[in-house]
Amino acid sequence: MSPASPTRASAATPSPNRIDRLRIRHLRLLDLVARSGSLTAAGEALHISQPAVTKMLQELEYAFGCRLIERTTRGGRLSAAGERALERLRVVLGVIDAAGEALQARPEVPLVRLGMLPLVGVDVLPQAVALLRAQDALPRLAVREHSVGGLTAMLCEGELDCIVGRLQKDDTDQLKARVHITPLRDEYLAVVCAPAHALARRREVALADLHEGPWILPPRGTHTRDVFEQPFLDAGQLPPVPHIESASFHSNLAMTAAGGFLTVAPATALAHYQAMSMVREVRLRTPFASGRLVFITPAQIEAPPAVIRLREALEAVTRQDTGAPPARARRR
Structure with missing residues (x-):
């Protein structure tokens, strides 16, 4: 099944199975767009092409069942649903970063x-x-x-x-x-x-x-x-x-x-x-x-x-x- 378009995704409901298929970079995409206001800048930070950014966004919105990013003349901004999702996801990203930091030196402590x-x-x-x-x-x-x-x-x-x-x-x-x-x-x-x-x-x-x-x-x-x-x-x-x-x-x-x-x-x-x-x-x-x-x-x-x-x-x-x-x- 191909990812749903943003229009269909906005009427869908989140699926645990679809969310489980997301990668960490999907979550970082939302954070980067919020910080930069640009899908292009987010793609550059992730070192991926513009088509790859678009595909990743479609997968992200399909997984959550709603529109997360609204296109603007300057690039993109988070929708109300995107802001609510990011409030939770930033905690997840922080925990992931902390896990990496904790294991860099003396992982036993x-x-x-x-x-x-x-x-x-x-x-x-x-x-x-x-x-x-x-x-x-x-x-x-x-x-x-x-x-x-x-x-x-x-x-x-x-x-x-x-x-x-x-x-x-x-x-x-x-x-x-x-x-x-x-x-x-x-x-x-x-x-x-x-x-x-x-x-x-x-x-x-x-x-x-x-x-x-x-x-x-x-x-x-x-x-x-x-x-x-x-x-x-x-x-x-x-x-x-x-x-x-x-x-x-x-x-x-x-x-x-x-x-x-x-x-x-x-x-x-x-x-x-x-x-x-x-x-x-x-x-x-x-x-x-x-x-x-x-x-x-x-x-x-x-x-x-x-x-x-x-x-x-x-x-x-x-x-x-x-x-x-x-x-x-x-x-x-």
Whole structure:
């Protein structure tokens, strides 16, 4: 039987038998068209002729029983069905790429592609790594740092196996249809200053007092910046304008210690810096909204054993500290 034309394919239904006959390059064709907007460019990337691209597209649409790519004057773009298919297929392609990467060196040791927020590497991850190594169960780790939004996008496209990050309730509600979320611990956002800063000596600091600055803050659009600015907006105040914008908590805390700034950071991540008397936590009358440290995996695929062991280690080390605000900070 010859592949159906796009017109017939649009009215057909997917067949497991037809899908089983697809090759990996069929799936990559859809991804390449989405990225380049051109069937010709996709064919060049796959090193195949234009007639071969057309045949491959017909086989792909025949297998899924619908039109996946719409022809345009500039080449081609994914249909609505093509976009939905690619959301799933990118996870498959990511898993295939990860399998190749894992077997390139030391195939006897599993590889975990971990995405995390920067300060997770100061507090939580080192403890989990030490625990797994003591159990002789530490996998190879390929660690990527990014914002919550960036990490989530990479996870859903199959570029990561798991994430350790912080979410608010609204974020959790938006993501739970696409991912599995394991709560690790609740945390709150602390305001931090240098020991010599005027606010370090105050017994209680109100929201309006925080305008004294100067501030170092993460860029707009990041999770931490949103959590920081919301209380000011709720109180009818403009949030402080930062003198420095930086996405690196490590740099922010170091500059705060050296230059007399104010900054914000998850409270549980401050122990290392406070132990060396580099910074002090500001005693806020009302603490900033709490967030939740979570472990996230894709909903579409079953987590490999190495990812499960990493999750269990993170659960074990975070169980020791709830990350709740101290009693003085909870006063109204």
